[in-house]
Amino acid sequence: MFDVDAVLGDPRTRIIVCCGSGGVGKTTTAAALALRAAEHHGRRTVVLTIDPARRLAQALGLTELDNTPRQVKDSQLHAMMLDMKRTFDEVVLTHTEPERAKEIFANPFYQAMSSTFSGTQEYMAM
Known part of the structure; x- marks a missing residue:
């Protein structure tokens, strides 16, 4: 048992x-x-x-x-x-300069990936 x-x-x-x-x-x-x-x-x-x-x-x-x-x-x-978008945003803010982070946040691919990418929540939780 x-x-x-x-x-x-x-x-x-x-x-x-x-x-x-x-x-x-x-x-x-x-x-x-x-x-x-x-x-x-x-x-x-x-x-x-x-x-x-x-x-x-x-x-x-x-x-x-x-x-x-x-x-x-x-x-x-x-x-x-775990908030997937916020977690992605925190990684970007931690590892880039503010101006570059602003460009990344405005990128349509980043916007889609950070909020809808399949399996991302499970990956980040680990």
């Missing part, structure tokens, strides 16, 4: 990924694991979603989620939602 608490309490466990097809409970499972690790094992946890439906925020009682980890009440649990 698999001992989830042993995995959550093991300091060598740094990342747990919940994946599967739509509607199987990935968000619910991730939130439950993160909450258990934070409350029962005292682990500092961040649960990250790429689902724009905002189910995670609702489940945790948060009004908003974005690229900044939000603390859930007075716990070691934090939650965030």
Whole structure:
């Protein structure tokens, strides 16, 4: 039998990924694991979603989620939602001069890629 608490309490466990097809409970499972690790094992946890439906925020009682980890009440649990466009923009701003960043942001290819490129959310989450 698999001992989830042993995995959550093991300091060598740094990342747990919940994946599967739509509607199987990935968000619910991730939130439950993160909450258990934070409350029962005292682990500092961040649960990250790429689902724009905002189910995670609702489940945790948060009004908003974005690229900044939000603390859930007075716990070691934090939650965030990866914003694909903002993440791309932050990479550009970090690695280019302001004038060049302005040109990149105005480029139609960049605009399309940074907001609709298939699989990008999953790639950035990793």
